[in-house]
Every structure is written in C-alpha cells, then in structure tokens.
Amino acid sequence: MSIRIGIYGYGNLGKGVEAAIRQNPDMELVGVFTRRSPESVSTRTEGVSVFHADELVNMTDKIDVLILCGGSATDLPVQTPELAKYFNVIDSFDTHARIPEHFENVDKTAKESGKIGIISVGWDPGMFSLNRLYASAVLPDGKDYTFWGKGVSQGHSDAIRRIEGVADAKQYTIPVEDALNAVRNGSAPELSTRQKHTRECFVVVEEGADKERIENEIKTMPNYFADYETTVHFISREELERDHSGIPHGGFVIRSGKTGINLEHNHIIEYSLKLDSNPEFTASVIVAYARAAYKLNKAGESGCKTVFDIAPGLLSAKDPTELRKDLL
Amino acid sequence: MSIRIGIYGYGNLGKGVEAAIRQNPDMELVGVFTRRSPESVSTRTEGVSVFHADELVNMTDKIDVLILCGGSATDLPVQTPELAKYFNVIDSFDTHARIPEHFENVDKTAKESGKIGIISVGWDPGMFSLNRLYASAVLPDGKDYTFWGKGVSQGHSDAIRRIEGVADAKQYTIPVEDALNAVRNGSAPELSTRQKHTRECFVVVEEGADKERIENEIKTMPNYFADYETTVHFISREELERDHSGIPHGGFVIRSGKTGINLEHNHIIEYSLKLDSNPEFTASVIVAYARAAYKLNKAGESGCKTVFDIAPGLLSAKDPTELRKDLL
Numbered sequence: 001m002s003i004r005i006g007i008y009g010y011g012n013l014g015k016g017v018e019a020a021i022r023q024n025p026d027m028e029l030v031g032v033f034t035r036r037s038p039e040s041v042s043t044r045t046e047g048v049s050v051f052h053a054d055e056l057v058n059m060t061d062k063i064d065v066l067i068l069c070g071g072s073a074t075d076l077p078v079q080t081p082e083l084a085k086y087f088n089v090i091d092s093f094d095t096h097a098r099i100p101e102h103f104e105n106v107d108k109t110a111k112e113s114g115k116i117g118i119i120s121v122g123w124d125p126g127m128f129s130l131n132r133l134y135a136s137a138v139l140p141d142g143k144d145y146t147f148w149g150k151g152v153s154q155g156h157s158d159a160i161r162r163i164e165g166v167a168d169a170k171q172y173t174i175p176v177e178d179a180l181n182a183v184r185n186g187s188a189p190e191l192s193t194r195q196k197h198t199r200e201c202f203v204v205v206e207e208g209a210d211k212e213r214i215e216n217e218i219k220t221m222p223n224y225f226a227d228y229e230t231t232v233h234f235i236s237r238e239e240l241e242r243d244h245s246g247i248p249h250g251g252f253v254i255r256s257g258k259t260g261i262n263l264e265h266n267h268i269i270e271y272s273l274k275l276d277s278n279p280e281f282t283a284s285v286i287v288a289y290a291r292a293a294y295k296l297n298k299a300g301e302s303g304c305k306t307v308f309d310i311a312p313g314l315l316s317a318k319d320p321t322e323l324r325k326d327l328l
Numbered sequence: 329m330s331i332r333i334g335i336y337g338y339g340n341l342g343k344g345v346e347a348a349i350r351q352n353p354d355m356e357l358v359g360v361f362t363r364r365s366p367e368s369v370s371t372r373t374e375g376v377s378v379f380h381a382d383e384l385v386n387m388t389d390k391i392d393v394l395i396l397c398g399g400s401a402t403d404l405p406v407q408t409p410e411l412a413k414y415f416n417v418i419d420s421f422d423t424h425a426r427i428p429e430h431f432e433n434v435d436k437t438a439k440e441s442g443k444i445g446i447i448s449v450g451w452d453p454g455m456f457s458l459n460r461l462y463a464s465a466v467l468p469d470g471k472d473y474t475f476w477g478k479g480v481s482q483g484h485s486d487a488i489r490r491i492e493g494v495a496d497a498k499q500y501t502i503p504v505e506d507a508l509n510a511v512r513n514g515s516a517p518e519l520s521t522r523q524k525h526t527r528e529c530f531v532v533v534e535e536g537a538d539k540e541r542i543e544n545e546i547k548t549m550p551n552y553f554a555d556y557e558t559t560v561h562f563i564s565r566e567e568l569e570r571d572h573s574g575i576p577h578g579g580f581v582i583r584s585g586k587t588g589i590n591l592e593h594n595h596i597i598e599y600s601l602k603l604d605s606n607p608e609f610t611a612s613v614i615v616a617y618a619r620a621a622y623k624l625n626k627a628g629e630s631g632c633k634t635v636f637d638i639a640p641g642l643l644s645a646k647d648p649t650e651l652r653k654d655l656l
Contacts, residue, residue: 015589016587018589019587019588019589020587022589023468023469023587024468044589096656099652099653099656100649100652100653103652120656125656127462127466127597129655129656130462130640131599132655133640133641133643133644133651133655134455134458134640134643136644136655137616137619137640137643137644137645138455138609138612138613138616138643139612140351140352140645141351184602259344259347259348259351259604259605259608259609259611259612260347260605260608261343261346261347261350261372263351265603265604265605265608266604267601267602267603267604267605267609267612268600268601268602268603269455269599269600269601270598270599270600270601270602271459271597271598271599272596272597272598273595273596273597273598274512274595274596274598275593275595275596276587276593276594276595277587277588277593277595280587280588280593281466281587281595283587284466284467284587285466288465288466291465306652306656307640307656308639308640308641308648308651308652308655308656309639309641309648310639310640311636311637311638311639312458312461312462312465312635312636312638312640313461313636313637315461315462315465315466316461316464316465317465317468320636320637321428323461323636324427324428324431324634324636325427325428327457327460327461327464327636328424328427328448328453328457328634328635328636
C-alpha cells in the first residue's frame with residue numbers, strides 16, 4: 001500500500017515534489033491541484049491527472065497527505081488551516097515572524113478534524129532549524145551562526161528587476177570566507193548578517209540604459225544592498241541564460257561551544273548544504289516529512305507539528321529494526 | 329523541580345557528564361556510583377556524594393535518570409538491561425554489531441518496569457547516526473560517507489602500547505583531504521575506510537629499544553595499521569605529555585545525492601564535528617538525551633529508544649512555543 005500524495009500548486013516547488021515522489025517507491029502521486037484551468041497545466045509524470053483545486057473536497061478518501069506548494073505571503077496562511085480540515089497537510093511556510101500564529105491556526109483545525117498538519121518544512125526553516133536545535137541542546141554554552149549561500153535570492157533578484165532600464169537580473173548571496181573561518185576556528189566572533197555575506201549581481205539592461213545609474217541604484221538600495229559589499233556585473237541576455245539559469249543555494253549552520261569543568265574545551269558543530277536546486281531539495285525534505293505525517297496520523301495523532309516534534313525515524317521508509325541495524 | 333541525575337562509573341565519560349550537568353540549570357547531580365570503594369573516588373563538584381553501586385537499588389525514588397558511563401565490551405550489556413528494572417537509564421553503547429541484541433534486552437526490562445532506556449547515545453553512534461538518517465531520508469538516491477578524525481583512537485593507541493619496547497603511545501586517525509574533497513565535489517567516489525583515513529603515531533620507547541623493529545611492527549600490524557598509510561614519530565615522554573595529552577576527535581558525515589525528473593541535480597549535505605574533548609562532547613549529547621528520557625517517561629512512555637525514536641524538541645530545556653519562536 002503506497003502513501004497517496006496530492007500536490008496543491010504547480011510552480012517550482014510543486015514540480016520538485018513531483019520529481020521527489022518518483023524517488024520514493026512507497027509513495028504514489030494521486031494528482032496535481034491548481035487554481036488555474038487544469039487544461040493549461042501539464043505534468044511531467046505520465047498518467048497523473050491535473051484537477052481544479054475545487055475538486056479537493058471531493059477527494060478526501062483518495063489522498064493520504066496533501067502537500068501545499070503555495071507561497072508564504074498569501075497562500076499558505078489561508079490554505080494550510082483550511083485544508084487541514086480535510087487532509088493531512090504539509091507546507092513550507094517560511095515567514096519566521098508569523099510561524100507562531102500559523103502554528104495556532106493549523107493546530108486548531110487539524111485537532112478538530114483529527115488530521116496532522118506539519119508546517120515550515122524545508123531547509124530554512126527545516127533542516128537548518130533542526131541543526132540549530134540539536135547543537136544548542138548539546139552545547140548549551142555556545143553561539144550559533146547561520147550563513148546563507150552561495151545561492152540565488154529571489155527577493156533580491158526581483159528588487160533589481162524593478163529598477164528602470166533593467167531587463168533581467170540574478171542576485172547571489174555569498175558567505176564571507178574570512179567570517180566562516182573565524183567561526184570555525186572557535187573564536188566565536190560577533191557577526192552581523194552584513195558581515196557574514198556579500199552580494200553579487202548579474203544584470204541585463206535594456207538598450208541604451210544608463211549602466212552607471214543602475215549600478216548606483218542597486219548599491220545604494222536600502223535594506224537590500226546599501227549595507228552590504230555588493231558587486232554588479234553587466235552581462236548579455238545570452239550569458240544570463242547560459243550561466244545563471246539554475247536555482248542553486250545552500251549555507252552553513254555552525255555552533256561554537258564550550259564544555260569542561262572550567263569550560264576549557266572548545267567544540268565546533270557544522271552543518272552545511274550545497275544545493276544545485278533549491279526548490280527540488282526543499283521538495284525532497286517535504287516529501288520525507290509527508291511520510292512522517294502519514295505514519296503519525298495512522299498512529300492516531302493529530303494537530304500541528306514542526307520538524308522539532310517529529311522523531312527522525314518517522315522520515316524513513318525503512319522500519320526501526322532496519323534503521324538500528326544499518327544506520328545507528 | 330530539577331531533573332535528578334545519577335552517574336554510574338566515574339572515568340573520562342562520567343567526569344564529562346558531571347561537567348555537562350553543571351551547564352544545564354534544569355538538572356541536578358544526585359551522586360556518583362562506583363564499584364570501587366567510594367572513599368577512593370573524589371568528584372569535582374562540591375557537595376556531591378559518592379556511593380557504592382550496591383546502594384543504587386535503595387535510591388530508586390531519588391534519581392530521575394541514571395547515566396551509565398561504563399564500557400561497551402562487558403559493562404553496558406549487563407548494566408543497562410539490569411538497571412532499567414529500576415531507573416530511566418541512558419548509555420553510550422557503541423559496539424555497532426551488537427546494538428540489535430542490546431536493544432532487545434533493554435526493551436524487555438524497561439517495558440516491564442515502565443521505565444525508559446535510551447541506548448547508543450553520543451556522536452557515533454549518536455549525532456552521526458542521526459545525520460546519516462536525515463540525509464538518506466531526504467536524498468534517497470545518494471551515497472553516504474563517514475570520515476573520522478582528526479582524533480585519538482584509543483584502540484589503536486593501546487595496540488601500539490602492547491608492542492615490546494614501547495613505553496607509551498598516541499595514535500591519530502586522520503581523514504584524507506583529497507578523498508574528502510572528491511566527495512564534496514559530488515563525484516560520489518567508491519572509497520574504502522582505508523582510502524579515507526591515514527594513521528599517525530607518536531611513540532615513546534623504553535631505553536635501548538630497537539626503534540626500527542618497533543616502527544616495522546606498527547606498520548605491518550594486521551587490521552590496525554597494515555593496510556593504512558601510517559606514519560610513526562618517536563618522541564620523548566615530555567613531548568608526549570606536552571603535545572598529546574588531549575583527547576580530541578571529530579569527523580564528517582557527508583551525503584552526496586541527486587534529485588530532479590532525470591536526477592540531473594546534485595546536492596551535498598555535510599555534518600562535521602571538531603571536538604577538543606571526545607568524552608566531554610559525548611557526555612554533553614548524553615545529558616541532552618537524559619532530559620528527553622525524563623520527559624518521555626513523565627509522558628507515560630516506556631521501553632528502549634535510540635536517537636532515531638526521539639523528537640528533537642525533547643532534548644531542549646526550552647518549551648515548544650519558545651523553540652518555534654526562536655529556532656525554527
């Protein structure tokens with residue numbers, strides 16, 4: 001018996017979930033659900049149907065876990081609590097400041113329906129959060145560092161694209177090597193986000209655009225670039241497509257901490273990701289947690305959960321005996 | 329109300345646990361238990377009593393979690409199942425091949441007594457196992473690599489000490505940088521333990537001993553050194569004490585895996601530890617899991633558990649609301 005998965009929303013993340021399900025033989029994709037016209041969407045998996053989102057409520061007995069692939073700004077705050085009335089759901093809600101509120105909303109409807117809702121799954125929030133938690137529990141006297149990159153920031157790329165005369169752009173967030181090394185050496189420096197990252201921009205301009213003005217507008221843009229060391233490269237549309245069409249990302253979570261009767265010993269715990277495809281990796285994490293959602297609900301649990309609440313063994317397709325034998 | 333901890337066994341690990349408890353304000357050390365004469369043992373924490381191990385059965389209402397700090401060869405296979413009849417227990421059993429059997433033994437007595445027994449806690453088995461599990465669940469198409477070091481191997485140091493003419497010795501296991509980099513670059517090479525590690529030995533000889541013979545005996549020792557690139561340095565007792573008295577260790581768990589509709593994207597997940605004190609870090613992990621043992625038992629659970637069965641949030645002194653707000 002496979003775990004029957006539904007995908008709601010078919011952007012980059014939804015497509016990543018579709019691909020990830022093919023890598024997990026204990027899962028089966030029931031269908032893709034969209035608010036667009038279903039005929040306008042074609043999936044990459046043969047035999048998988050596309051349904052209008054309105055069909056969902058008629059398919060409650062056909063889907064074990066519904067994976068919500070919408071955005072955190074407006075989609076998920078509404079969809080996750082609403083759909084937890086009918087399904088085990090899982091999302092990648094990543095607006096850190098609003099997680100407590102989102103948790104409460106999902107918890108309420110999921111408890112009422114007897115379903116599981118897992119929120120904020122991915123790598124940050126997600127695997128990075130887990131590593132911050134494990135490391136700080138193990139080394140209570142210490143300091144946490146999160147570095148992001150090298151990777152494409154969608155928000156910063158969009159900000160550049162809004163400048164007059166810009167045809168297209170990609171922005172990479174890059175961790176500062178010296179800052180990384182200072183942390184790894186155990187010196188536990190104080191570092192702001194700005195001291196930890198630089199920004200590199202690849203910009204295609206419209207014909208006749210004033211490059212000097214554009215570069216200046218980027219570098220002085222408040223919040224996004226003004227306080228960072230920022231580099232701007234003007235390139236052709238062909239170069240952008242050839243060299244910058246991927247969505248790589250990654251980063252580092254490091255804890256530097258002390259132990260010993262006089263705190264005389266230093267320890268570094270480092271977790272890092274180097275990802276060719278940000279949405280596909282996020283999707284892969286979500287799919288593993290979808291398995292956990294299924295198992296938890298089978299075991300009679302309900303309500304909202306995060307990665308902090310879920311025993312790691314539940315993510316695996318292997319049974320506990322096998323896991324102890326092979327991986328412990 | 330503090331979590332009341334007992335320590336059974338007062339070697340390097342027991343001392344590490346004592347130090348770690350001081351870093352966790354929600355815990356209190358009730359006493360150290362030993363099979364030696366209690367008068368012969370003095371702890372480093374004022375006001376902490378040393379008891380003979382025979383006293384344990386009279387103190388079942390004074391201890392919430394008993395941390396077993398004996399060896400995996402003969403102590404823990406007997407002690408953990410036996411003491412799980414009376415206490416929530418936790419150990420660092422690390423004989424990989426015998427984990428399934430140890431699990432069954434502890435599970436039986438812990439279920440009968442209604443207590444929790446957590447086995448094989450530390451960093452390998454322990455944090456490394458967790459990282460192998462998370463990474464393989466997230467990237468099912470991939471390969472795992474574990475590198476150990478740079479660090480002191482007690483077993484290899486002991487093997488050198490048994491050679492005639494050797495007064496003392498320390499052996500470091502060192503990961504091969506080129507092998508590490510090949511893995512990080514995503515080339516997913518096939519690597520044996522031998523190709524991943526070299527061995528460096530610091531040896532103090534007795535007066536008049538034949539260094540050439542000793543070096544040869546080390547380098548040709550089956551299983552321990554014969555198949556490894558091994559370096560031998562003869563040094564003075566003073567140098568050994570000055571430069572090699574620590575017990576550092578560490579290592580790397582890396583998964584190289586693929587995603588995408590045609591498995592066209594590569595991802596690297598890397599977890600690494602750089603530890604000044606192997607036993608103190610192991611102890612710090614154990615103490616965090618002792619908190620989980622306490623919480624699980626309070627919640628009515630019993631039986632044997634491993635790190636795979638325990639939700640990460642249970643390790644933290646913070647409550648779930650705080651964790652979601654601060655670390656997710």
